[in-house]
Amino acid sequence: GVNLFSTQLKSGVKLDDEIKPIEVYGLPLTIILYFLRLLALLPLPVIICHTIGILAFNVFKEKPELRYSQLVSPGICIRVVTRGDFPELVRQNVIRNVATCDRVGLVKFILEVVTDKPVPLDIDPRVHQTVVPEKYTTSTGAMYKSRALQYALETTSLNESDWIVHLDEETLLTDNCLYGILNFVNDGQSQIGQGLITYGNENVVNLVTTLADSIRVGTDLGLLRFCLKTLHAPLFL
Template identity: 55%
Template sequence: DISVNLKTSNRSREVVVPLKYKTTTGALYKARALQYALEPEVNILSPGDWIVHLDEETLLTEEAVIGIMNFASSGEYSFGQGVIVYGKCRIVNWITTLADSIRVGIDYGCLRFSLGVLHKPVFSWKGSFIVADAEA
């Protein structure tokens, strides 16, 4: 619901859910955002387009964008899962940051292995930093 101020381009588009938007079912949070992206006036995806799902607390870095572009341009897979690193910016709470850091190990261990070797999310699949081919 908060813009990351992605530069306007004919090759990329940032979709931000308006504060006043409500779904017919009253869905909230991620479900609300995903539903908004499916609305006919918003969903203008074409063959060759890619979707990047991020949570509201995820900071999109230049390195992440480069990784996404490399992944999408390779055309090898239809879905990918990015690694979310905690504590890279200002730490608000050390305890929750340390607890969340365990998730980085899971990303590099289970997710990277299952997607890189088995080509499917056997062990887990997160709800954020998903890169998906719009045609998949």
């Protein structure tokens, strides 16, 4: 069949005429419509940086080799932040991370657990615990992890030359991770860095959430690596 359409719109504007949005929709609605159209370009900087990061850097790097003596390396504080709701998980991961540090031969380090609730950590003299008081507040009203980490900064006994490695309660260190950290802090080229985090290395409890979290692996390899290595700024953190 043949479909016939009128060239006259209900608004009185012909299809072959140039539509003038302000006259048709009014200025406020026109601004809103153009704003909504431009929202599609919002992820463009992220896409560009991520694509360059994936294409410009090798995502299958070889295992890092330690380039510096650990005896002359600065002190490292491995700071774990937690609410303390899962004390056994925290305890077991602390034990494993300390064992990894010993296996690598890390000399000048402490492992500090910053928690809202006390956790039984009578494991090793190099393991410290900082309990955030319930009444503590920051000057900006920060909450949760930010609040706990700010308290740790304000009460720390670390030296200015020491480095802090931030971990979540479920994060496990690896030998290669520590080699990379030691090389990074001894290179002295940057003051902030971020490493690759992977998921599903052990027993997978929930396949759906593990797959969802795996998106961060690609983000670390592309977007964040480009921003930190090339732009030297965590633009999208």
